[in-house]
Every structure is written in C-alpha cells, then in structure tokens.
Amino acid sequence: MDRHRGVVRWTVRACALVAWALAALGTAVGPALAHGGSLGRAARDSLSVPAWLIVATGGAAVGASFLLASFGTDRAFVAGLHGPRRYLRLPGRRWLSRLAGGLGVVVLAVVVVAGFLGSTDPLSNGAIVIVWVGWWAGFTMSTYLVGNAWPALNPFRAVARALPSPDRRYRWRWGAWPAAAGLLALVWLEVVGPLAEEPRTLAVTVLAYGVVTVAGALVYGPDQWFGTVDPVSRVLRMYGRVAPLESTGDGLALRFPGGGLTADVLDGRDDAAFVVTLLWATTYDGLVTTPLWRKVARVVVNGGVPPVAVYPAALVAGAGVFWGLYLLAARLARRTAPTYVDVATLVRRFAPPLLAVAAGYHLAHFLGYFVALLPPLALAVTTPLATVEPAVVVLPGWFGTVAVAGVLVGHVLAVLAAHATAFEVFPGRMQAIRSQYPFVAVMVLYTVVSLWIVTRPEVAPPYL
Amino acid sequence: MSDNHAEHGPTDPPPPDSYEVPPEGAAETCPDCGRPFHDAELVALHRGLAHEAVLDDEARERVAAAREVESRRLRLFRLKAIAALVVLYFGLLMVYAVVT
Numbered sequence: 353m354d355r356h357r358g359v360v361r362w363t364v365r366a367c368a369l370v371a372w373a374l375a376a377l378g379t380a381v382g383p384a385l386a387h388g389g390s391l392g393r394a395a396r397d398s399l400s401v402p403a404w405l406i407v408a409t410g411g412a413a414v415g416a417s418f419l420l421a422s423f424g425t426d427r428a429f430v431a432g433l434h435g436p437r438r439y440l441r442l443p444g445r446r447w448l449s450r451l452a453g454g455l456g457v458v459v460l461a462v463v464v465v466a467g468f469l470g471s472t473d474p475l476s477n478g479a480i481v482i483v484w485v486g487w488w489a490g491f492t493m494s495t496y497l498v499g500n501a502w503p504a505l506n507p508f509r510a511v512a513r514a515l516p517s518p519d520r521r522y523r524w525r526w527g528a529w530p531a532a533a534g535l536l537a538l539v540w541l542e543v544v545g546p547l548a549e550e551p552r553t554l555a556v557t558v559l560a561y562g563v564v565t566v567a568g569a570l571v572y573g574p575d576q577w578f579g580t581v582d583p584v585s586r587v588l589r590m591y592g593r594v595a596p597l598e599s600t601g602d603g604l605a606l607r608f609p610g611g612g613l614t615a616d617v618l619d620g621r622d623d624a625a626f627v628v629t630l631l632w633a634t635t636y637d638g639l640v641t642t643p644l645w646r647k648v649a650r651v652v653v654n655g656g657v658p659p660v661a662v663y664p665a666a667l668v669a670g671a672g673v674f675w676g677l678y679l680l681a682a683r684l685a686r687r688t689a690p691t692y693v694d695v696a697t698l699v700r701r702f703a704p705p706l707l708a709v710a711a712g713y714h715l716a717h718f719l720g721y722f723v724a725l726l727p728p729l730a731l732a733v734t735t736p737l738a739t740v741e742p743a744v745v746v747l748p749g750w751f752g753t754v755a756v757a758g759v760l761v762g763h764v765l766a767v768l769a770a771h772a773t774a775f776e777v778f779p780g781r782m783q784a785i786r787s788q789y790p791f792v793a794v795m796v797l798y799t800v801v802s803l804w805i806v807t808r809p810e811v812a813p814p815y816l
Numbered sequence: 817m818s819d820n821h822a823e824h825g826p827t828d829p830p831p832p833d834s835y836e837v838p839p840e841g842a843a844e845t846c847p848d849c850g851r852p853f854h855d856a857e858l859v860a861l862h863r864g865l866a867h868e869a870v871l872d873d874e875a876r877e878r879v880a881a882a883r884e885v886e887s888r889r890l891r892l893f894r895l896k897a898i899a900a901l902v903v904l905y906f907g908l909l910m911v912y913a914v915v916t
C-alpha cells in the first residue's frame with residue numbers, strides 16, 4: 353500500500369514538474385516562437401526577429417532546461433520516468449511480422465520497377481517519392497515518434513530469411529565502426545549523388561545496397577548483420593530508442609517518450625561513436641545548403657583543393673570534431689563531478705540522450721518536406737508508373753515554427769534524459785548535477801549550430 | 817518539490833571494473849564493494865544507496881549526515897539556478913523589447 357501511495361505521489365510530482373518545465377520554457381521561448389512564426393523556408397525574408405536572437409533564445413532554453421532539471425533530484429521520481437510503464441500484447445505477432453516483411457518486399461519491388469521504368473521527373477516518379485518522402489522522411493519520423501517497425505518491414509531481412517542459409521556463419525569482429533563509416537558513406541552519396549533527382553541511379557543504388565546487405569546477412573547471419581553491421585537498420589533502431597513504443601520479448605513496451613534513452617543500451621565506445629556520427633550526419637545534411645558553406649567551399653576550391661574532395665573531407669572532419677567534442681565533455685565530466693568512473697563508461701552512458709537531439713533535428717528538417725509532398729506520395733503509392741504532374745501542399749507560414757520547436761524539444765528531452773542517467777550512475781545528487789556541466793555546454797553548442805542552420809536561407813550546394 | 821526523504825530509490829552504479837583510478841590510488845574506497853570515490857561524503861551517499869541493508873548504526877548516521885550536507889548544497893544550487901533563470905528570462909525579454 354505504501355508503495356502504491358508512493359507511486360501516486362511521484363505521479364503528482366511528475367505532473368507538477370512537467371507543467372512547471374513547460375510553463376518556464378513557454379515563457380522563455382514563447383516570444384521567439386511567436387515572432388519566428390514566419391520562419392517557413394519561403395517566408396524567411398519577412399522574419400521580424402533576427403535569426404541570431406532565435407539562436408540565442410534556443411541556446412538559453414536548453415541551458416534553462418538544465419537548471420530546471422536540477423529541481424527534480426528525487427531519485428525514485430527520476431527513476432520512475434524511464435523504464436517501461438506497461439506491456440501490450442500483440443495477438444498473432446509472428447503472422448503480423450511475416451505480413452510486414454511481405455509488404456516491405458512488395459514496396460521494394462515497386463521502387464525498383466518504378467526507378468527503372470517510371471517517369472524521369474523526380475516528383476512524379478514512384479521510386480524517388482517512395483524512398484525519400486515515404487521512407488526516409490515519413491517512415492523515419494514514425495520510428496522516433498511511435499516506434500521502430502523496421503525489423504519487421506525490412507525487405508532485405510525478409511529476403512535473407514527466405515533464402516537457404518549456409519552451414520557456416522562468420523563472427524563479426526569490428527563492432528559498430530564500419531556501420532558509422534557506412535552511415536557517412538550513405539550521407540555522402542545522398543548529398544553528392546543525384547539520388548533524389550535521377551530515378552535510375554536511385555534504383556541502381558537500392559539494388560547495390562540490397563545485394564551487399566543480403567549477402568552480408570547470409571554470411572554473418574541476419575541477427576548479427578542487421579543488429580551490428582547494417583547502418584540503415586542501426587539508424588532506425590537508434591531513433592526507435594526515443595519512441596514511446598518498443599517491441600520486446602514480453603510484447604510492446606510503452607514508456608515516456610525519451611524514456612528509453614536512460615538505459616545502458618549501448619555496447620561500447622563504437623556504439624556511442626555511431627550515435628554522435630548520426631547526430632553529425634543530420635547536421636551535415638542541412639549545413640551544405642547554407643550560404644556560409646557555399647562561401648567556404650568556394651574559398652577552399654579556389655585555394656587548389658579539387659571540388660570532389662571538399663564534400664567527403666568536410667563530412668569526415670565534421671564527424672571527427674563532433675566526436676572529439678563529445679569525448680572532451682566526457683573527460684571533463686570526470687573532473688566536474690568528480691568521479692573515478694572511466695571515460696569509456698561515461699561515453700557509453702551519456703550518448704543515447706543525443707538521439708533525441710538527432711530526432712528533433714530530423715523532424716525539423718523533414719516534417720515540412722513530408723507534408724508538402726504528401727499528394728505525390730499518395731499518387732506514387734496508388735499508381736507508381738503514372739506520369740501525372742502531382743500537386744504539392746503549400747505550407748502555411750507558421751509551419752516553420754515546427755522546425756524550431758523540433759530542435760528545441762529534442763534538446764530539452766536530451767538534457768532531461770542525461771539528467772536521469774546521471775542520477776543512476778552517481779551516488780551524489782550534486783555530483784550528478786555537476787557531471788552534466790560539460791555535457792550541457794556541448795548540448796548548448798549543438799543547439800546553437802542546429803538552430804543557426806535551420807534559420808539560414810536554403811541554397812543549392814555548390815560544385816554538384 | 818521537497819526531497820528530504822526521497823533519496824531511497826533504485827540506483828545503478830557502474831560495475832566495479834569500470835573505474836579508472838590514478839596511479840597514486842583513490843582518495844576513498846567503499847568498504848563494502850571497493851568502488852573508489854573522491855571523498856568520504858560520496859562513499860557515505862553510495863553506501864546509503866547500494867548497501868543500505870548491511871549498514872550498522874554508525875554507518876547509517878554517516879549516511880544521514882552526508883545527505884544533510886548534500887541537501888544544503890542542493891538548496892544553495894537551486895537558489896543560484898533560480899537567480900540565473902530570472903536573469904536569463906528578463907535579459908531575453910529586454911533584448912526582445914529592444915530588437916523588435
């Protein structure tokens with residue numbers, strides 16, 4: 353009974369804290385959002401608040417959320433925020449998963465056929481629209497807003513499962529580093545290659561990725577391959593950690609959004625590096641469309657660097673900078689806390705909260721794109737080979753607010769998740785708060801960079 | 817939002833082999849599990865969370881004292897946090913008033 357009363361008390365406190373945090377954030381961010389209402393990519397010129405002020409307000413809001421989190425130092429309450437709240441049983445799980453796999457294969461077939469035979473106009477080509485609007489924008493959003501259904505839908509997994517498996521399976525020994533490199537390679541291909549304009553190239557790329565993936569799954573076994581090596585499965589699984597739903601052995605686990613970020617789920621340093629790489633990848637995607645990048649790239653190319661080298665060099669260098677900053681924060685946290693817990697453990701435990709930041713940035717980047725291109729998507733799904741000029745939804749001006757809000761909510765969620773993690777790792781409450789100083793500093797820096805990118809006018813990347 | 821009697825909750829200290837101690841040794845170690853800490857107060861807080869069931873009366877008193885000291889520091893930190901929030905909020909409000 354005592355326990356039950358305790359739960360009620362925590363729930364009341366949780367509601368009070370959330371209400372308070374929202375009110376405080378609302379007062380801090382409200383003016384920025386109200387003025388930034390006209391922040392839609394098209395209407396950016398009519399902005400009444402200068403971009404630097406929006407960026408500064410965002411950084412301040414993340415700092416403020418850290419200060420507010422220091423009022424939630426109740427261990428049982430903090431612990432109650434994460435962990436599954438409830439399990440839902442799914443009837444006929446095996447059949448559902450088979451069905452989903454079959455659906456995935458059908459969609460893959462449509463993408464390949466439409467890629468080779470469909471219209472060459474990107475917006476009326478089924479392959480382009482299904483892959484970019486339906487899958488990379490829409491489906492990815494569902495992985496962090498709802499839950500990751502990719503293991504069930506993944507057509508390559510379904511194909512690998514249907515093929516006869518070889519007698520001998522190899523062990524994968526390189527951890528998540530190749531997946532991080534593979535993610536960078538895919539991002540490079542997406543930014544530099546004409547994957548979003550030329551359906552034939554996209555179809556060839558999907559096929560090539562499919563051959564490598566299915567072969568890898570046969571050699572290393574599907575669980576090892578999709579669990580460790582395949583960068584796409586890993587990205588979607590990582591985003592799934594942010595979501596309120598997760599498929600477990602006991603059924604569907606329901607938890608607070610972001611509640612899955614406090615668990616000790618990463619395997620090691622390589623896994624943490626993958627998380628930071630993902631965060632950088634979402635940033636890079638937006639960075640190359642800013643006017644500053646155009647200027648910098650011009651200067652560098654005029655200085656004698658071949659244009660082909662500029663994009664991959666910046667991609668790898670940026671990943672290194674993000675990883676270095678994060679490592680530095682983990683090192684400093686040992687001193688600010690103070691604690692003898694080793695860097696490797698800190699790096700592993702405090703990386704998952706960054707996934708909320710990556711998800712927020714993905715939402716900022718793709719929600720508008722997804723909604724605007726819903727009519728072409730509907731057309732592509734119903735008649736993938738038709739050559740009709742599809743309509744596009746014109747987004748209202750206030751829609752740009754969603755981008756700013758996405759970045760902010762992601763960062764606030766990350767600060768709160770890191771706070772809860774610190775309470776698990778450290779025995780002292782002040783120690784837990786102090787351990788977060790360097791991480792919060794890095795987080796404010798990431799916010800400022802992300803918001804700065806989101807508030808830039810979008811220009812075509814040069815030399816492509 | 818008081819937390820005077822709220823320190824008792826699940827905790828998950830990293831396994832003993834995930835600590836890195838400088839060559840000259842740790843300042844303090846937990847007598848129950850050997851985990852290293854920077855000061856006696858942290859050892860007491862750790863023991864109160866991780867080994868509560870096996871503590872004797874003297875150790876319990878030390879835990880209570882450490883929690884008391886920590887609560888005082890936390891209150892001070894929160895006062896500073898409120899001051900910082902107020903400065904941040906009104907500072908931004910003023911900037912907005914000037915700029916827009």
Ligand SMILES: [Zn+2]
Pocket residue numbers: 846847848849850851862863866867
């Ligand atoms: Zn101990």
